[in-house]
Amino acid sequence: MKKFTYVDLLVLIIALVPLSYLKWVYDSLPAIVPMHYGADGKPNGFGPKSELFVLQAILTGTSIVIYLLMKFLSSIDPKKQVRSGEQTFQKLGMGIIVFFAALSIVITFATVNHTLQMNKLLLPLTGLLFVFLGNIMHSIKPNYFAGVRTPWTLEDEGNWRATHRLAGKVWVAGGIIITIAMLCLPEKADVFVFLPSVLVMAFIPVIYSYIYFKKHRVK
Numbered sequence: 001m002k003k004f005t006y007v008d009l010l011v012l013i014i015a016l017v018p019l020s021y022l023k024w025v026y027d028s029l030p031a032i033v034p035m036h037y038g039a040d041g042k043p044n045g046f047g048p049k050s051e052l053f054v055l056q057a058i059l060t061g062t063s064i065v066i067y068l069l070m071k072f073l074s075s076i077d078p079k080k081q082v083r084s085g086e087q088t089f090q091k092l093g094m095g096i097i098v099f100f101a102a103l104s105i106v107i108t109f110a111t112v113n114h115t116l117q118m119n120k121l122l123l124p125l126t127g128l129l130f131v132f133l134g135n136i137m138h139s140i141k142p143n144y145f146a147g148v149r150t151p152w153t154l155e156d157e158g159n160w161r162a163t164h165r166l167a168g169k170v171w172v173a174g175g176i177i178i179t180i181a182m183l184c185l186p187e188k189a190d191v192f193v194f195l196p197s198v199l200v201m202a203f204i205p206v207i208y209s210y211i212y213f214k215k216h217r218v219k
Helices: 008-029 051-071 083-111 121-137 151-155 157-182 186-215
Strands: 034-039 045-046
Touching: 008 051, 034 083, 045 121, 051 083, 051 151, 083 151, 121 157, 121 186, 151 186, 157 186
Parallel strands: none
Antiparallel strands: 034 045
16 A cells, blocks of 8 residues: 655645635636637536636546546556556656646636636647647556557557657657747637647557557567
8 A cells, every 4th residue: 555645745735725725816707707619618507616626626636636646557457567657657647746736827827817828828838738748658668548659559568668758758848839839829729730730640650550560470
């Protein structure tokens, strides 16, 4: 049984920061606030401000569950390959915690500042998440839970390593491009750059893993 560590305490504090921020600004919020945003970053759904606590609790709870899954992944991995890369998975869990916390703070901040365009915060933040994931992608050991899990990477450790080395480079470069583009482009152009970029970043490693399989398979 793994013990509760100082890292776990730090993660818990980070996860609870958004709720503390929401409580701090709660009285200054109007009774009805934006609860949903469209692809253009503008609110298209509203509700009582008390529902913000429900939303924040869901985001916080989800991030904690993901962190715990990464922390105890070696215990549920049927092949027991994760044990040699436990630190990488814990870093991944911490990154998810930080991302969800930042996302929650952005939602509250956008609610307080009504003129703020949600996409100008949310999409660059997502780009930075890709940069983070790309930086640790090459360190992820073969597993069934995280990484580029294709039939070809899961069956061949060499395919897994090569695919994740490429994926790391693609995601870092793509994340940087997304972050800069989302900050610099006009608001209406954001979604037309963001979605295609994410699709390209997702499909390149998958296609590469198949090409690697075809090239190295035993005939």
